Amino acid sequence: MNPCLKDLLDQLDLETLEVNLFRGVSRDLGGRSVFGGQVVGQALVAATRTVEGRIPHSLHAYFLLPGDMEAPIVYEVDRIRDGKSFSARRIQAIQHGRPILSMIASFHVPEPGLEHAVPMPDVPPPESLKSISELKRDWFDSVPEVHPRIVESLDRPVAVEFRPVYPWNPLKPVRTEPRQAIWFKVTDPVPDDANLHRCLLAYASDFNLIGTALRPHDRSWFSPDMIVASLDHAVWFHREGRVDDWLLYAMESPSSQAARGMTRGQIFSRDGTLLASVAQEGLMRQVPEGDKR
Template structure:
């Protein structure tokens, strides 16, 4: 970490990344990741599209679900344009459709993601939770994801320099896996995982940015869960993967700068695809969001 990469500057950078600017009626723009290389992180585009949708509805309407399809990989560097269709405005619910695009060198817009978000005015209703949080070690007893990556790279000197730099770069979200995968091993595991996550510094007191950060982080670890029963690893270059679609249901407000437990499982894979589900809990056990994702999951060569 260089002197400029303090926890506060990393989180401020994340907030800037997920803050969209209004260009005209129902047209917004999102800035690229500073210094980003290669393909845009899917959770970033989902969160930016959600932010554009949230900016287009009254403050008393709260996002309760989003459904996104990744059409093609976004390219780091060019800005992302976000156009909105106001499909529905009712007394209790509203719906927004967002197309995220980047412009080719020849000036042609290329859609990279379609997202539909539904909003509701908060109300009282029947309430139950039938999905208790699993009993896992608290985050204070676990290594950070950065420490796990560093240990792995110390034992794997042949990892390419660009992949090493990507793995070690400072991140605005801290993650602590309850049962970390040893990337040197290729033993199959049950397709289940759980990790604690939170931003490395405080976020503004704006519920919309907390929902956006949760949407951003919800793209972590999902697709990798489908690889666990096969004993193959992205870090060893054994898998080619890409998200196809992504859904988030926001059940209750939560702060993304406090510990959240992200529990994932994969009930199925086949045909070059993997299906994954996720549940997000607050530290005191409240289920605040659910996720689902299907993605491309192709083995590039025989596992080691």
Template sequence: MNEALKELLDLLDLEQIELDIFRGRSPEERIQRVFGGQVAAQALVAAGRTVPSDRDVHSLHAYFIRPGDPSIPIVFNVERVRDGRSFTTRRVVAIQHGKAIFTMSASFHIFEDGIAHQSAVMPDVPAPETLPRFQDRMLELVGDEPGWQEWLTRERPIDARYASPLTWEAYKDPSLRSPENNVWFRCDAALPDDRLLHVVLAAYASDYTLVDTVLLAHGLSWGAQNVMGASLDHAMWFHRPFRADEWVLYAQESPWSGGARGLARGQMFTASGDLVVSVVQEAMIRITKS
């Protein structure tokens, strides 16, 4: 297990400071705001720690309200909205500087037998083992440009393999623009058999590339132009158990953008083609003047 994954698992191990109140931190990075996937994953950990172990999260709905400050801790207040016979509902508010930066409602469900079907079909893409790592592919594109070497050569907690063009590639070649984006990901180390942990890691990874799908449709890329963006809201539905230390295909598309906002949808499939997670996110995207 590399140090980046160890650090992420440590970030997700929140400190409980009072009943239903937890404290998390951010990695020591020279960045201006907290990564949205991090605060969403930590909020889900906080909610999950107040729920009986026989119930798994089946959905979450979240809003990103203010940029998070990575230099100070984040306090997560959990409200026990409902404890029913089959479903448990929690609301989490993440607070910094006395103000809410993020809110999330999460619902948990006991296992029940019932009708089942899957109409979604996993895209036919190359196997992850045949694809280069994201950072290796980016190094070929921008490795000689100032400021990229340190960021691209550092360890990462998630191994991502793109089966679609990178936004930087579409920026340089307009023929590669597409509203679809397929990315394999996994944590490259064996993880404990903790169902909540695997769900939390998928929530973390879900925010990595989804907004990129909107940019890919327009040949835009972070760092290549004057693009400003921020996640506005994020929803996930967890359909069946899966492991984040095994390859998952994140099939993403952007059906719409306009009014300085963009919508993206994603489906996560196991390597065998089982649909395990559905995701929808809207983001603010602005093109600023030079």
């Protein structure tokens, strides 16, 4: 198994400290703090370990403080409701005595019901597209000098492979529509555990969203005059899916204002089945170049 994927699976296998209390570790993905998708995925793992016979159908999270990559994260689960059909859990991710994330997850007893879903966008298959690891060489060649931190961030191996349908150079951003589509999957097969696939989907759903809101402003995560960070994150799980098969993430940003950008996305299986919907608002603060404090 790819070492990065094995490491991610280990991160999601939280240590149980006490009833409703769990501990996880972090990995440096090249950012300034803990990757938000990691904290959301671990929080969902903690919640699922306190529920039986019900599956998560939604989560709503707020990122409160940047996470310290060198310190463990303690997850405290509050069993706030167990009804006949639904259960709700409040999860606090804590570092250095302070919450860095607060999340509520809702669980539902599986039952039949009316069904409809929007169709998947008509896009080229993933096999016809270049991966980010292939594209980044062209990105580096397009810019005379790239800050070593950016090179390290883009060169850092990750557990998820991404193949953008509409490639866009984040080192040399140009103004374009606030939408994108990216095929993604984890790099190797993972166990047949539905909850694990949901937690991995929640993890991967935090990649690329706010970048969509930056596109019409010819800015990216790497623009020296921008401070960019996720503020909140919500996922609705509609149907079962596997993250070790290709999934399409179709994203759009309906609005940005007051230094915040709103983005929403839909995740489809390769056969066109809508698996999940995602929404996120992020900080997009423009500052004097080099004044990121």
